[in-house]
Amino acid sequence: MSVLQEISPNVRNMIQLESTVLAIRARQIKEELRQKVRKPYKEVIDVSWGDPHRAGVKPLSFVRQVLSACLYPQLLNSDTLPVDVRQRAQTLLAGCDAGSVGSYTAAAGISEIVCRVSEFITRRDGGVPSYPEHIFISPGSQWALTSILNVLVNSEASPRTGVLTPVPCYSTATLSIMGLGADIVPYYLSEEQGWELQVEELHRALDSAKGACNPVALYVINPGNPTGHVQSRKSMQEVIRLVAEKRLFLLADEVYQDCVYGENSEFVSYKRVLAEMGPPLSDTVELASFHSASKGIMGECGLRGGYVELVNLDPAVMKYIYKLFSTYSCAPVLGQIALDLMMNPPQPGDPSYPLYSEETQHIRSTLAHNVKRVFEVVNSLPCFCCQPVEGGAFAFPRLHLPHKAIEKAKEMGMQPDMFYCVRLLEDAGVLVSPGQDLGQKEDTYHIRFCIMTSEDTMEEALRRLSSFQTQFMKVFS
Amino acid sequence: MSVLQEISPNVRNMIQLESTVLAIRARQIKEELRQKVRKPYKEVIDVSWGDPHRAGVKPLSFVRQVLSACLYPQLLNSDTLPVDVRQRAQTLLAGCDAGSVGSYTAAAGISEIVCRVSEFITRRDGGVPSYPEHIFISPGSQWALTSILNVLVNSEASPRTGVLTPVPCYSTATLSIMGLGADIVPYYLSEEQGWELQVEELHRALDSAKGACNPVALYVINPGNPTGHVQSRKSMQEVIRLVAEKRLFLLADEVYQDCVYGENSEFVSYKRVLAEMGPPLSDTVELASFHSASKGIMGECGLRGGYVELVNLDPAVMKYIYKLFSTYSCAPVLGQIALDLMMNPPQPGDPSYPLYSEETQHIRSTLAHNVKRVFEVVNSLPCFCCQPVEGGAFAFPRLHLPHKAIEKAKEMGMQPDMFYCVRLLEDAGVLVSPGQDLGQKEDTYHIRFCIMTSEDTMEEALRRLSSFQTQFMKVFS
Numbered sequence: 001m002s003v004l005q006e007i008s009p010n011v012r013n014m015i016q017l018e019s020t021v022l023a024i025r026a027r028q029i030k031e032e033l034r035q036k037v038r039k040p041y042k043e044v045i046d047v048s049w050g051d052p053h054r055a056g057v058k059p060l061s062f063v064r065q066v067l068s069a070c071l072y073p074q075l076l077n078s079d080t081l082p083v084d085v086r087q088r089a090q091t092l093l094a095g096c097d098a099g100s101v102g103s104y105t106a107a108a109g110i111s112e113i114v115c116r117v118s119e120f121i122t123r124r125d126g127g128v129p130s131y132p133e134h135i136f137i138s139p140g141s142q143w144a145l146t147s148i149l150n151v152l153v154n155s156e157a158s159p160r161t162g163v164l165t166p167v168p169c170y171s172t173a174t175l176s177i178m179g180l181g182a183d184i185v186p187y188y189l190s191e192e193q194g195w196e197l198q199v200e201e202l203h204r205a206l207d208s209a210k211g212a213c214n215p216v217a218l219y220v221i222n223p224g225n226p227t228g229h230v231q232s233r234k235s236m237q238e239v240i241r242l243v244a245e246k247r248l249f250l251l252a253d254e255v256y257q258d259c260v261y262g263e264n265s266e267f268v269s270y271k272r273v274l275a276e277m278g279p280p281l282s283d284t285v286e287l288a289s290f291h292s293a294s295k296g297i298m299g300e301c302g303l304r305g306g307y308v309e310l311v312n313l314d315p316a317v318m319k320y321i322y323k324l325f326s327t328y329s330c331a332p333v334l335g336q337i338a339l340d341l342m343m344n345p346p347q348p349g350d351p352s353y354p355l356y357s358e359e360t361q362h363i364r365s366t367l368a369h370n371v372k373r374v375f376e377v378v379n380s381l382p383c384f385c386c387q388p389v390e391g392g393a394f395a396f397p398r399l400h401l402p403h404k405a406i407e408k409a410k411e412m413g414m415q416p417d418m419f420y421c422v423r424l425l426e427d428a429g430v431l432v433s434p435g436q437d438l439g440q441k442e443d444t445y446h447i448r449f450c451i452m453t454s455e456d457t458m459e460e461a462l463r464r465l466s467s468f469q470t471q472f473m474k475v476f477s
Numbered sequence: 478m479s480v481l482q483e484i485s486p487n488v489r490n491m492i493q494l495e496s497t498v499l500a501i502r503a504r505q506i507k508e509e510l511r512q513k514v515r516k517p518y519k520e521v522i523d524v525s526w527g528d529p530h531r532a533g534v535k536p537l538s539f540v541r542q543v544l545s546a547c548l549y550p551q552l553l554n555s556d557t558l559p560v561d562v563r564q565r566a567q568t569l570l571a572g573c574d575a576g577s578v579g580s581y582t583a584a585a586g587i588s589e590i591v592c593r594v595s596e597f598i599t600r601r602d603g604g605v606p607s608y609p610e611h612i613f614i615s616p617g618s619q620w621a622l623t624s625i626l627n628v629l630v631n632s633e634a635s636p637r638t639g640v641l642t643p644v645p646c647y648s649t650a651t652l653s654i655m656g657l658g659a660d661i662v663p664y665y666l667s668e669e670q671g672w673e674l675q676v677e678e679l680h681r682a683l684d685s686a687k688g689a690c691n692p693v694a695l696y697v698i699n700p701g702n703p704t705g706h707v708q709s710r711k712s713m714q715e716v717i718r719l720v721a722e723k724r725l726f727l728l729a730d731e732v733y734q735d736c737v738y739g740e741n742s743e744f745v746s747y748k749r750v751l752a753e754m755g756p757p758l759s760d761t762v763e764l765a766s767f768h769s770a771s772k773g774i775m776g777e778c779g780l781r782g783g784y785v786e787l788v789n790l791d792p793a794v795m796k797y798i799y800k801l802f803s804t805y806s807c808a809p810v811l812g813q814i815a816l817d818l819m820m821n822p823p824q825p826g827d828p829s830y831p832l833y834s835e836e837t838q839h840i841r842s843t844l845a846h847n848v849k850r851v852f853e854v855v856n857s858l859p860c861f862c863c864q865p866v867e868g869g870a871f872a873f874p875r876l877h878l879p880h881k882a883i884e885k886a887k888e889m890g891m892q893p894d895m896f897y898c899v900r901l902l903e904d905a906g907v908l909v910s911p912g913q914d915l916g917q918k919e920d921t922y923h924i925r926f927c928i929m930t931s932e933d934t935m936e937e938a939l940r941r942l943s944s945f946q947t948q949f950m951k952v953f954s
Contacts, residue, residue: 006693008631011797020803046574053577068549071811072541080557097523100530102777139616139781143805154485155632155658175804181632216483294806300579302810304616304781320488326497327652328620329771332809333779334548 010155010181017171018418019048019433025422026431041429045461047449048431050170050225050393052299056454057366060298060359062352063341066092067303067334070101082351092337101333107326109137109307110333113340117307120343124257125272134310136321137339139331141255141292141306146176147324148288148308151317152217152249155181162213164205164248166197167439168396168446170225173253174439183213188441191398194387195227199238206246217249218242223256223267223391226438226448230265230390236273244285252289255306258296259452261371262390271311287311293338295393297363299452305335370451370458371395377462381469393452396438399445405476417445423472428464487632487658494648495895496525496910502899503908518906522938524926525908527647527702527870529776533931534843537775537836539829540818543569544780544811547578559828569814578810584803586614586784587810590817594784597820601734602749611787613798614816616808618732618769618783623653624801625765625785628794629694629726632658639690641682641725643674644916645873645923647702650730651916660690665918668875671864672704676715683723694726695719700733700744700868703915703925707742707867713750721762729766732783735773736929738848739867748788764788770815772870774840776929782812847928847935848872854939858946870929873915876922882953894922900949905941 026044033039047055062085069075069089076086095112097103108114114132121130138144153161162185163177177184187205189195197220209215220239222231231239243250252270260267271289275282292306310318330336345360346352371389378386378397386397401409401416409419417434424430424447435446451458503521510516524532539562546552546566553563572589574580585591591609598607615621630638639662640654654661664682666672674697686692697716699708708716720727729747737744748766752759769783787795807813822837823829848866855863855874863874878886878893886896894911901907901924912923928935 006631007628007794007797009633011628011801014797014800014804016796016800017803020799049581051574051581052579054574054580056575059577059579064549068545068552071548072545075545075557078557080552080555096779097528097531098533100536100779102529102536102779103531104526104528104771104778139809140806146804150656151484151488154483156486172804172806175800179627179801179804301581301806302573302577302579304806304809317484319493320484320491322497323491323493323652324488324656326494327491327623327649327656329617329649329778329781332616332781332812334811335809 010179014175014178017437018415018421019171019437022048022421022425022431022433026425029425029429039429040427041464044425044429044431045457045464046431047453047457047461048433050295050450050452051301052393052450052452053301055450055452056457057299057363057452058359059300060356062346062356063298063300063338065352066341067337070334070337073099084346084350084352088341092340096333101337103333105330105333105336107322107330108135109331109336113137113336116340116344121271121309125269125275128272128275130271130309134318135307136310136325137305137307137331137336138325139304139306139335140294141253141290141308142172142176144290144306144308145173145251145253146180148251148321149177149180149182149217150324151321153180153182157214159211160213162209162215164202164215164218166219166221166224167441168226168435169219169221169439171437173219173221185209185213185215186439189224189227189229191387191441191444194390195224195229195396197231197235197239199235199242202239202242215246215248217251219251219253220270221253222270223260225253225256225392226394226396228387228389228392228394228396230260230262230267233268233273236268236270237277240270240274240277240281240285244281250285250287252287254289255292255295256392257291259367259393260391261368262388265390267391271309274311284312286313293335293342296342297360298338298342300335300338303335303338304332305337305339307339366455367452369455370453373458373462374451377466381466382473384469389451393450394448395451396435396446396448399447401445402473402476405472408476417447420445420472421447424465424468427471428468430461430464430468487656491652491655494914495892495898496648496914499525499898499902499908499910503902506902506906516906517904518941521902521906521908522934522941523908524930524934524938525910527772527927527929528778529870529927529929530778532927532929533934534776534840534929535836536777537833539823539833540775540777540815542829543818544814547811547814550576561823561827561829565818569817573810578814580810582807582810582813584799584807585612586808586813590614590813593817593821598748598786602746602752605749605752607748607786611795612784613787613802614782614784614808614813615802616781616783616812617771618730618767618785619649619653621767621783621785622650622728622730623657625728625798626654626657626659626694627801628798630657630659634691636688637690639686639692641679641692641695643696643698643701644918645703645912646696646698646916648914650696650698662686662690662692663916666701666704666706668864668918668921671867672701672706672873674708674712674716676712676719679716679719692723692725694728696728696730698730699747700737702730702733702869703871703873705864705866705869705871705873707737707739707744710745710750713745713747714754717747717751717754717758717762721758727762727764729764731766732769732772733869734768736844736870737868738845739865742867744868748786751788761789763790770812770819773819774837775815775819777812777815780812780815781809782814782816784816843932844929846932847930850935850939851928854943858943859950861946866928870927871925872928873912873923873925876924878922879950879953882949885953894924897922897949898924901942901945904948905945907938907941907945
């Protein structure tokens, strides 16, 4: 493989993301600022990733205290940490081999934690049973998604394996599907209807795949990334009927289940809706549901902990999935523990409850504030239009770019929204992602930015965006 | 994929490991012991994995202190932790976005840590330069190996891609190669010569692949897993000349580089030997070298931190590798930090140095003791023969099983060494891996066990193995 032509074609087919270029430039700008190069801003605001801590959200004390005690058990003997923190750490360490977070765990995760994940799911779904043997803990949900896709995608098949994938969709998901040698079968979410998933569009997408590839799975993201849409029960029922009819495996990315802001929105899991629909659907539709400690209020992206629950899979297939997970030893133990803490927070009466409650309330009210302000401010700007953010971590407003800006972008060999993002970064020090990385209808342009930030960060980002947009429109109108 | 036949053939081709069966049975036995079922032992000794903490090795205080302070920075303000620990944590947190280990990092790892990894490599290799842009931090070395293989293996190619793989070889490596759709091209290590890698055997293996597959890479493990062999410079030079001649990519698994016990053995990296051989070899041979925080004295398996250094790769190919790593966001931050601490331990004069030095000396002398005792005891047993363990974490002694035992195994539908392992587990409560999972010459039988244990654990394991073996021979002779 001394030359590019010899590398795996699956890897070669992975597209180049513009965000990478932007991120590299952002690092250079930070360095320039350190070297006192004069800019119209003192620091870069990075809202390009779904990374709450990076965007100024504070870690939860309870979580960090338990984790630090698990790492350094001498802390269990001092009064530095609250008593419930120490008890929790002790219970968690009892699940680790030889009481060390440095030991490998079972391939699917520490069995006690896996059991508590299944209890969490059962509670969440109003009693719909969940079984520990159907749950695999992974280094983040993305990793689990890729592993399940690895089982579904036959890279030697002809026609190729297809995966129905939403447009827009966060880019690592599409990259993973491509990297495994599958074909993306795009279905477009309806922006005008608040980024709704419309089942007729799924039919159109399936028709379009005829003769080109063999679609085996439908990938849905609810709450949406980057759309912020939260699916209704009715829409989910339609989706379930469709996958049953077309014999598709349903991949439900539900990592933002804890982040719902819309007054009339509610997160319901696909597992629950499927169970409520009863047999034969509830006994036959194959479903993988993903969740993560990176997302939600906790936002512990760096610890890398997620899980997948598998429903209605052939036990023989489950064995192979176990084997695949085994090849990577196990998920990071501290990520596993973070997942456990996310699902089992302190309860009223626990010494850590008041602080935990205060911190999480603060984050929730910040997010509610941010979502409201983004909607107000972005929609007040000329040529910007943002659907309500009902859930998730992102806003994905549409940009109506003036003709002159589109021409200028072409002149510079860039897509128009990439051109906009480059200017926004250079002139205002705000790093966002261009819509082209996430997918969008032809001749529409968007930007994505994270709304999981501190209030101050969001206000400053919106202030910069507003004055940049006014200036940009002046130059290019 | 409601049926097994529909899943990816690559995944379906992954073999079933007998160790999995043994591990499940070991868990049942532990449960039986908890329920006071009478057994000839009070607890199961698990030496089946290369997992030092599980086998009784204690975590290093310095490492755990720094990690806990990084997680819970309030500890930086108290005197609970030594001052150099707090300084180190502060420096590390400065490399994390927004000072939180909960933020994602760059795909290749925190840039400051990547730089320190390259400095470590340069020191280790006597000044041979190492460049940060050639280093990728990963959730364990196995993960990095699979990612590099992913780039090398063309699952659509005909003939199929082949990877030269040692026999014996730890099983997750072979599973990964199979799982990617490549063919294993086995080359046998010479047990009689202390598990030496012989270059003539590589030629034989390459000849055997003719017409069957297209070998693109040679995978070597040094120090060996499970063999315990440490390669000589001369042997490595021969290997390098061969891969240059045959245009093979060299995958050097060097995770046990810090664990060398043989008096006349020394670890030298492939990178260094390659550099010493000068141009044209040093400018052309493509090499990936893997290392890990799981292995070595630190033994932090559960944190999942490793790296790969890539040498002489086409920059265009490097771009794709970066992209592939990007799809998984980043390695766990605490695993990255563990890696950094492994490479930059406390120095004489630092407040943490005396304790660190005491703890690591203790582990090193324990390992030296274990290696010596394993050699003495195992070789004193009837029908057992163990090559000297010069490095690594395992002993892989050969078992000369009596005919009656082989017959009995066949009767029970088991491979003879699996039968031995099952009996050893049931009768003596010692969990080891059967040679068949690691590969061995036909009609030879081995077991693998970890020597990275506490002295007590090793002595007890050897005591049980000795009396079991005596009894076993009595029954089956």
